[in-house]
Amino acid sequence: MTGAVRRPGPGRWTGAGHDDAWLAEVARGASADAGGVPVELLGDYLPLLAEAAVTGRRPRRGELDAVGALGRRAAEQGVSAGRAVQLYLSAARRLWQQSPQLARATDSEVVRAAAEAVLHVVDAAVATLAEGFAVARRELVRREEALRRELVDDLLRGDSDLGGLVERAEPFGLDLARVHQVALAAPRRRLPDTDAAISALEAVIFDRLGDRDVLVATKEGLLVVIAPADAVAADRAAGGAPVADLGRLMHAELDRLPRGRPWQVAVGRPHPGLYGIARSYEEAREALTMAQRLHADTAVVDAHDLLIYRVLLRDQPAMVDLVRAVLSPLSRSRGGAEPLLDTLDAYFATGGVSTEAARRLHVSVRTVTYRLARVRSLTGHDPTDPGDRFTLQAAVFGARALDWPAQPLPGPAS
Structure with missing residues (x-):
């Protein structure tokens, strides 16, 4: 040899x-x-x-x-x-x-x-x-992740060249002609490593909705999911409840992770086209911010459910005037405005049932009754009167949205 x-x-x-x-x-x-x-x-x-x-x-x-x-x-x-x-x-x-x-x-x-x-x-x-x-x-993974982040940033911003975005989205299986919705997930504390959360979300979402037209990424400390609305609807129709919709599907998976709990997920409404993605993202981000301002512990926040706040805050000067005129007298109470505001919030949320409001507040029914009477005495508006209730409830909505009384009302007092 x-x-x-x-x-x-x-x-x-x-x-x-x-x-x-x-x-x-x-x-x-x-x-x-x-x-x-x-x-x-x-x-x-x-x-x-x-x-x-x-x-x-x-x-x-x-x-x-x-x-x-x-x-x-x-x-x-x-x-x-x-x-x-x-x-x-x-x-x-x-x-x-x-x-x-x-x-x-x-x-x-x-x-x-x-x-x-x-x-x-x-x-x-x-x-x-x-x-x-x-x-x-x-x-390749690092290069793909960089391209994915750039694509997601441009999609959520909504001001990039349409032709270029269509070309860049194609390798990721994203058809910008479809109707998409955006969901954001916020951890309680900043995650040291988001890879585990992204991997977990990708696994469950790809399994339920398919890997076409779905993107999972991060932006400004939040997990971002872009998904086709018709795929979510088809999953719901197939009997996927109670985690059939995008927000609950995400929360159910993220809640299993050892880090980040409790998570809060906000879902924007579905909108068509490239600019629909940016619009849905803005709605989800606004809903998440609003839920945090309202100190809402709701696990999944739907932007559709917070439309009333958008309407109320569209004319912010008018809302500030309403809160100042109706609720500022509550500050003269011995404990400040916050306990009375919490009582009004719980009372309205329970449909005007004092016993249920007391249970939510962990106080006695007598305390609730006393506080409602105190509100009537300070503001001149009776929470139990249907005519006054709308004014008070709108003012409470505005106060929560403006984060009052934790933050001072903008503009000079009149």
């Missing part, structure tokens, strides 16, 4: 029964075994194996570096790591089985030495191939 000579040039081998045609046949067979992985990804691997079998020579550093480059190329071409490794292992097996020199060898020591040399090449080459693949995959 001597007399083999290595020729210059990639993939070229000759000598003592080894020729390019034979190695090419081995490469084609290995490619078929690995599901059609391109034979070019073998590079000079087969000549290295053949030479090791004949001479026992171990691969040089430069030759292994070339294998690592092939691993990176495999990752860039979308070939899986398993298929790439299978290509190399299958090529080694076929070469060993079909080698004319080994078929004629009768000395067991020669065969053992050849096997040891070949296995060394296989071990070194596969390890280097996998390392190159892993490096390329990490680079």
